[in-house]
Each structure stands twice: as structure tokens, then as C-alpha cells.
Amino acid sequence: MKTLYILILLVFSCFISAQNGNLKKFNDEIYVLNSKHQYEQSIIKIYEVLYNPKSSHYEKYNAYLQKSLTYKRIYNFNEAYGNLNYALEEGLKTDKVKEVNSKIAIEKFFIIFDLQRFEKIREMINDNKNIDLSLIDEETKGLYLSALAIIEIIDGNYDDANDKINNAISIYEKVSPKDLPNIYGKKMFLYQKLNQPEKVEEAFRKAMYYAEKYKTDLYIKNLAINMWEFYTHQNNLEKAKYYREIADNLKEDDNTLININSLKLIELEKKLTSDYLRKEYEAQQKKQLLIIVGFVIVLGILGYLGFTLFKNRKKRLAVESENLEIRKKLDEILFNSKNETEDSDFKNTNLTDRQLEIIELVKVGKTNKEIGAELYISENTVKYHLKIIYNTLGIENRWDLR
Structure with a gap:
């Protein structure tokens, strides 16, 4: 029994590991597509999960979460926030409600943070105090700590901010070094507030190391702009000009293009939704047709069986x-022939011509069925005549006729 229990646990563990592996692979694919600005391909892959009848509620929750992150990449925060609500709706149908609530709360916090609604941010920080960060993936946890650090910096709590940033750096060094420029950017902001240019430069160099290593131009550009603004404020025009040139040499984010991408995705979603709903409708129609055909076939079979039963019952x-009727006649004959003696001459008996024909056919070895076929009478009628013959002649079986 213990062995069986262990085996069940192993099978269950393998199933969970496989499911988590599939989700990670899916999330990585969406990340790569978004990194290449192939947002439409991301949406198509996400819809394949959302409209797959075999997808679990947790898989749909994860798909809506990825859709939210996709819209966030093109700064469409309304769509990003709305998809978090859809993700929450699916996630609450799973057995991971606490994890889902924590993840959604933090992702909503990130959106409000990006919109810089600081009054709402402080309110959400207070609401999120009881969130169990152990339920959140390490990457999200690190980003959350770095966002909290910004609020600490704004509030002048520099030591607490530094601790949170260092924790975030430790996390990202293990799970997502490609995004370390984002965390070091928070470090730069801290040292700018502390008016420590040397440390700002040091944090910048570390950020640039990872940005160049992983070829993330967006990080390089944002870091350069950050340094340009810092040195402009410091009235160090030479360094400000140097960093401005770095930023200018990189491709400018086109807000018009971002808006076009956003509109494209919304139109694509409408089309995909329409296509999937049409396919669902056609599948439902086909299913209903099959049900009707099956019902008609069943009715036909039942009708045939009913008719056959009725026919057999009638027969x-x-x-x-x-x-x-035969039994009645037989009883009558038996009663009338009770005291009669055997007469070896058949023709002197009360046998009919039909019965004499049967005797002749029995003599040549014909069976009851063969006699019936030859005389065009039923086998039961043959038997009936034979009983009369036996009783009339006072014999026991057909062998006595031969």
C-alpha cells in the first residue's frame, strides 16, 4: 500500500512538472516574440490557448497574463489592466487562488507604477502588505522590490531603498541577468538623489555591461537619457552632451508606431475572436446535426426492433x-380411437389421403421438414398428422411405419 502511495505521488509530481515546463516554454516563446516586436504572433499563440477546449483554467489564466504583458510592452495600459481582470477570473477557478491573487495584485501594481499614480501606488502598497511573496516567481519578486525601492527613495528612506535594490539585483543575477539594467537604473536613481556622481557612474557602467551583453538597445537608450538628464541637472554640459549623443545614435521609439501596433492588436483580437466563435458555432452545429442523425438512427432501430417484435409475437x-387447435383435434381423436385395435392395413383405417401420403414419405426416410416442404404444409402440421397416425395405428414412432 505504501509503495502504491509513493507511486501515485511520483506520477502526480511528474504531471505537475510537465505542466509547469509547458507553461515556462510558452511564456518564453511569448517573451521572445515580444522582444522582436512580433506582437501579432504573440496574440495568435495566446488565442490558441484561450480557445483550446483542452486548456485548463490555470493555462487560460497564464495566457491572459501573457496578453496583459504583451499590451504593457506597447504601453496600452488599459488593455493590459483589463486582461489582468480576465486572468483573475480564470485563476479563481483553479486550486491556486492565493498565488493568483498575489500575482494579479502585483501586476496591477506595476501598471499603476508605470502610470506614476503615486497616491494610488501608496494605497496599493498598503493593500499588498499581506501578500505572500514566496508564491510569486523570483523575477516578479525582484521587480516588485525594485519598484518599492523607488517609493522608498521618493520618501527619503535611502537605506531601505538600497536594501531592496540589492535584494532585487541578487535575484536577477540568478533568474534574469538580461534585465539587470532595469534594476541598476533604480540604483542610479538612488545615487542621483544622494548626489553621488561617482556611484551614479559606477551603477551606469554595470547597467551598460548587461545591456550591451544582451544587446538590449532600449535599456542602453534609457540609461543614456537618464545620464544626460542627470548631468544636465548637474550643469556638466560636456558629459550631458556625451550621453545625449549615445541616446541619439539609437533608434527612437516611435509613439505613432506604438499606437499603430496597439490598434493592430485590437483589430487582430476582434478578428481572432470572430474566427474562433465562428468555428465554435460551426462545431456546435455539426455536433447538433450528429445528435439529430444519431437520434433518427436510434429511432429507426427501435422502430425496426418494435416491428420485428410485433411480427414475431403475431407469428x-x-x-x-x-x-x-391441433391439440384439441388430437384429444378428440384420442378419445374416439381409445378402444380401437391396430389394423395393419392402412387403407381400412380412418386415415385421410394426406396422412397416407405422409406415411409413404416416412417410409422412404423423409424428415418432417422435408415432408412439409414436399406437401406444402408446415412442419407442425406434419407432426400433427403423425400423432394421429400413431394413435390410429397404435404405434409409438415413425420406425414402426417402415
Whole structure:
């Protein structure tokens, strides 16, 4: 019994590991597509999960979460926030409600943070105090700590901010070094507030190391702009000009293009939704047609069986009636021939011509069925005549006729 229990646990563990592996692979694919600005391909892959009848509620929750992150990449925060609500709706149908609530709360916090609604941010920080960060993936946890650090910096709590940033850096060094420029950017902001240019430069160099290593131009550009603004504020025009040139040499984010991408995705979603709903409708129609055809077939089979049963019952009743009639006649003959003696001369008996024909056919070895076929009478009628013959002649079986 113990062995069986362990085996069940192993099978269950393998299933969970496989499911988590599939989700990670899916999330990585969406990340790569978004990194290449192939947002439409991301949406198509996400819809394949959302409209797959075999997808679990947790898989749909994860798909809506990825859709939210996709819209966030093109700064469409309304769509990003709305998809978090859809993700929450699916996630609450799973057995991971606490994890889902924590993840959604933090992702909503990130959106409000990006919109810089600081009054709402402080309110959400207070609401999120009881969130169990152990339920959140390490990457999200690190980003959350770095966002909290910004609020600490704004509030002048520099030591607490530094601790949170260092924790975030430790996390990202293990799980997502490609995004370390984002965390070091928070470090730069801290040292700018502390007016420590040397440390700002040091944090910048570390950020640039990872940005160049992983070829993330967006991080390089944002870091350069950050340094340009810092040195402009410091009135160090030479360094400000240097960093401005770095930023200018990189491709400018086109807000018009971002808006076009956003509109494209919304139109694509409408089309995909329409296509999937049409396919669902056609599948439902086909299913209903199959049900109707199956119902008609079943009715046909039941009708045939009913007709056959009725026909057989009618035939059985006819045979029973015939047998009853034969039995009556047999009883009458037996009563009339009770005291008669055997007469070896058949022609001097009360046998009919039909019965004499049957005797002749028995003599040549014909069976009851063969006699019936030859005389165009039923086998039961043959038996009936044979009983009369036996009783009339005072014999026991057909062998006595030969």
C-alpha cells in the first residue's frame, strides 16, 4: 500500500512538472516574440490557448497574463489592466487562488507604477502588505522590490531603498541577468538623489555591461537619457552632451508606431475572436446535426426492433393458436380411437389421403421438414398428422411405419 502511495505521488509530481515546463516554454516563446516586436504572433499563440477546449483554467489564466504583458510592452495600459481582470477570473477557478491573487495584485501594481499614480501606488502598497511573496516567481519578486525601492527613495528612506535594490539585483543575477539594467537604473536613481556622481557612474557602467551583453538597445537608450538628464541637472554640459549623443545614435521609439501596433492588436483580437466563435458555432452545429442523425438512427432501430417484435409475437400467437387447435383435434381423436385395435392395413383405417401420403414419405426416410416442404404444409402440421397416425395405428414412432 505504501509503495502504491509513493507511486501515485511520483506520477502526480511528474504531471505537475510537465505542466509547469509547458507553461515556462510558452511564456518564453511569448517573451521572445515580444522582444522582436512580433506582437501579432504573440496574440495568435495566446488565442490558441484561450480557445483550446483542452486548456485548463490555470493555462487560460497564464495566457491572459501573457496578453496583459504583451499590451504593457506597447504601453496600452488599459488593455493590459483589463486582461489582468480576465486572468483573475480564470485563476479563481483553479486550486491556486492565493498565488493568483498575489500575482494579479502585483501586476496591477506595476501598471499603476508605470502610470506614476503615486497616491494610488501608496494605497496599493498598503493593500499588498499581506501578500505572500514566496508564491510569486523570483523575477516578479525582484521587480516588485525594485519598484518599492523607488517609493522608498521618493520618501527619503535611502537605506531601505538600497536594501531592496540589492535584494532585487541578487535575484536577477540568478533568474534574469538580461534585465539587470532595469534594476541598476533604480540604483542610479538612488545615487542621483544622494548626489553621488561617482556611484551614479559606477551603477551606469554595470547597467551598460548587461545591456550591451544582451544587446538590449532600449535599456542602453534609457540609461543614456537618464545620464544626460542627470548631468544636465548637474550643469556638466560636456558629459550631458556625451550621453545625449549615445541616446541619439539609437533608434527612437516611435509613439505613432506604438499606437499603430496597439490598434493592430485590437483589430487582430476582434478578428481572432470572430474566427474562433465562428468555428465554435460551426462545431456546435455539426455536433447538433450528429445528435439529430444519431437520434433518427436510434429511432429507426427501435422502430425496426418494435416491428420485428410485433411480427414475431403475431407469428408466435398464430403458432400457439394452431397448436391449440391441433391439440384439441388430437384429444378428440384420442378419445374416439381409445378402444380401437391396430389394423395393419392402412387403407381400412380412418386415415385421410394426406396422412397416407405422409406415411409413404416416412417410409422412404423423409424428415418432417422435408415432408412439409414436399406437401406444402408446415412442419407442425406434419407432426400433427403423425400423432394421429400413431394413435390410429397404435404405434409409438415413425420406425414402426417402415
